[in-house]
Amino acid sequence: ERKYAPGEIEKKWQEQWETNGIYKTKEATDNPYFYCLEMFPYPSGRLHMGHVRVYSIGDVVARFKRMQGFNVLHPMGWDAFGMPAENAAIKNKSHPAPWTYDNIDFMRKQQKELGVSYDWDLEVTTCRPDYYKWTQWLFLLFYKRGLAYKKKGAVNWCPECATVLANEQVEEGCCWRCGTEVVKKDLEQWYLRITDYAERLLTDLDKLSGWPERVKTMQRNWIGKSNGTEIIFGIDKHDGLITVFTTRPDTLYGVTYLVLAPEHPVIERITRKSKKKAEIQAFIEEVRKKSEIERTSVDSEKIGMFTGEYAIHPKTGDPVPIWIANYVLPDYGTGAVMGVPAHDQRDFEFATKYNLPIRVVIQPEAGELQLPLTQAYTEDGRLVDSDKFTGLPNLEAIDVISANLEQEGKGERKTSYRLRDWLISRQRYWGCPIPIVYCDNCGTQPVPEDQLPVLLPEQVEFEVAGKSPLATNENFVHTTCPSCGGHAIRETDTMDTFIDSSWYYMRYPSAKKNDGPFDTDVVNRWLPVDKYIGGIEHAVLHLLYSRFFTKVLFDAGLVNFEEPFESLLTQGMVIKEGAKMSKSKGNVVSPEDIVNKYGADTARLFILFAAPPDRDLEWNDQAVEGAYRFLGRVFRLVDTHSALFANRPAINVTGSDEKRLWQQTHYAIKKVTEDISERYQFNTAISAVMELVNAVYAYPETADKGVKLNAIQTVILLLSPIVPHITEELWRMVGHTDSVHQQDWPVFDPAALVQDEIEYAVQVNGKLRDRIVVSKDTAEDEIKELAMKSDKVSEAMAGKPIKKCIVVPGKLVNIVV
Ligand code: ANZ
Ligand code: ZN
DSSP, rough: OOOOOOHHHHHHHHHHHHHHTTTOOOOOTTTTTTEEEOOOOOSSOOOHHHHHHEEEEEHHHHHHHHTTEEEEEEOOEEEOHHHHHHHHHHHHOHHHHHHHHHHHHHHHHHHHHOOOOGGGGGOOESSSSSHHHHHHHHHHHHHTTTTEEEEEEEEEEEETTEEEGGGGGEEEEEEEETBOEEEEEEEEEEOOOOOHHHHHHHHHGGGGGGGGGGHHHHHHHHOOOEEEEEEEETTTTTEEEEEEESGGGGGGGOOOOOETTTTOOOOHHHHHTOOOOOHHHHHHHHHHHHHHHHOOOTTHHHHHEEEEEEEETTOOOOOEEEEEEESOTTTTTTSEEEEEETTTTTHHHHHHHHOOOOOOOOEEEESSSOOSSOOOOOOOOEOOOOOGGGBBBBHHHHHHHHHHHHTTTTTEEEESSOOOOOEEEEEOHHHHHHHOOEETTEEEEEEEEEGOOOOSSSSOOOOOOOOOOOGHHHHEEEEOOTTTTEEEEEEOOEEEEHHTTTHHHHHGGTTTTSSSSOOOOOOOOOOBSSEEEGGGGGGGGHHHHHHHHOOOHHTTTSOOOOOOBBBEEEEOOOEEETEEGGGGTTTOOOOOHHHHHHHEEEEEEHHHHHTTTTSSSSHHHHHHHHHHHHHHHHHHHHHTHHHHHHHHOOOOOOSHHHHHHHHHHHHHHHHHIIIIIOOOHHHHHHHHHHHHHHHHHHSSSTSSSHHHHHHHHHHHHHHHTSSHHHHHHHHTTTTOSSGEEEEEEEOOOOHHHHHHHHEEEEEEEEEEEEEEEEETOHHHHHHHHHHHHSHHHHHHHOOOSSEEEEEEEEEEEEEOO
């Protein structure tokens, strides 16, 4: 008798799989393609349970699809540029490269110990020159297409990370990485023109039926499309115009003031000769110190200042005081707003505070507003005091007034987006250098393709105040202009690491290509990714950027698809005692410990069994034990039947026991197949196999051996994507010489599922006494008779007279004595 010893089994098979290359990507022309991808990790040091969870999920899918006859691509790589490496280097007075590569080696080893079926020949590492050369090439492609540009502007600056951040990387006013409050800084930086793609990024979300609604909603909100009207106001005693953006042109006659963002360029001009100039300047300085969040949050105080100047209402010709206020943002709409205190709550509070007039121009259909208003009336109604538009329902007036303004050249319907261009410059070392030089004569010049990659210099100083690390290496900085051969200096910022991860999934299928970022034909065969698995935290960042990249590459004719990820699975967190596992909470369970104690198969089984993939998973030590015991039970089942396997009996589904196990076997195949491929519910799939295992244990010794052997083999096959090591071992114990992972996935026979026999539980006075099996069209009286014939039942009845006997069809016979 053998004992289940994962320590021996797992190592052995991992080595054999690697030697035999059974997970190498195959491209057989007759087979359909399936690209299964898990988000690649940052090589932070070691795997945590969250990693184990994503990789386990992905691996089940990949293995299952392979057995179903698909050409499966299942690669892994490293999102290897980024700040932790740099910070570790600063702390240890070393270099980010060895830290990163050591971590990669360690984590790769851990992934192998989990038995994940990656094709390691296609490994991608974003910090290696053979990868970032093509990141630079892609940057230049964007540059040539007018989609990469440099501009000076107020940017988000994290003082702790000493670098700028994209808008997507500022979460509630704080740095996404370290949580430090972000401040504004005026810098000249590189941007990618993602706003050019705002509309396509929005409308194409509708095509992504395989994405969770929640993620699509987050992207829609982030893009923030708003249909409105730009309305032009003249300025009294000054040249020029002020254009406001409004979604409520129906309230035009209710305007009692205009508000400009403190950054609005017109302020300088209209206050140049003002007595209030210094005061206004001081106010602007003060507001600009505050973050965007503080400025726009509903409960933060609205503060403003009158400029002393007036605009002219485009319809009435009335003077309208021009104010400056903290709540108007410079880069949304036009940075100027018309104040309608009667119908906008924010404006109402502002007008109340500063004693500005409140003019009602919309009345409800029924009744009349009580004056003075105690809050803004923001519902629909009919226009009043609005000249010739008076009487119109306000929703109609939106169109009518916009059209009228357009006719008079005083306005234009406009769509605004909340989405801003993607700021990609980072004042950090460990990233992809931006392939640009600045020539004294020719200005900004792209580095020619044949000079790529622009290598990261090894010798830099990391912490020189006000300088990007690359700027501290004189050899790197000074170069010659590719255009005139004169002196030029290099761009010394590096790219946001989200650029690296915006295209890595296109690199995998032709990962070794050295004359281009990818092979278009190969990429078109494999992509879009069929199943992408990763965390919800990337709902806007990585997933939006990747969609943008894909569309640009589509427009450039480099790929033939417009969306990179057909179907997305966002896995839940791993929690313990109700909280996310984290060092600070002290509730971390390390994958190594679990693997060392129980083996990788137990870790995988527990994780997949404990919760559906998209839910949070509560860690449970007893359930880990339970998973281990179940695998031991399966092992024993096979071990104790070795004689049976040697004989390889034929299958005879004749008697009722045989029929039942045969049916249970096919039911399990159906359930597991559908749960994995349609619902991605691995927990219920595993339950179905557990039931089958119980059924095999309960199968009588005397019944047909062929049916039993078939059931045991089915258990092994159905479990193989989930627990790949033990099933490989058992498959050999059953007498096979080839790998279980190269078998065809079992197919269920619908005919086997038709029940022609039904099991009834028989109760006497509410207590279960026996089970009987009857043919499916047995009459009720006959069922009662058969039930009472059972020895156990008649024993329990002890000869007492029957008071009642009830048959619950298909389930139960209840006898009351
Ligand atoms: C007048 C008005 C009257 C407005 C009314 C609303 C209600 P969304 O839907 O988010 O696009 N707005 C425009 N630009 C702004 C900026 N840069 N900073 C702060 N607020 C700005 O919102 C559009 C509305 O937000 C616009 O319509 C404008 O206020 C304000 F009863 O104009 B509204
Ligand atoms: Zn030049």
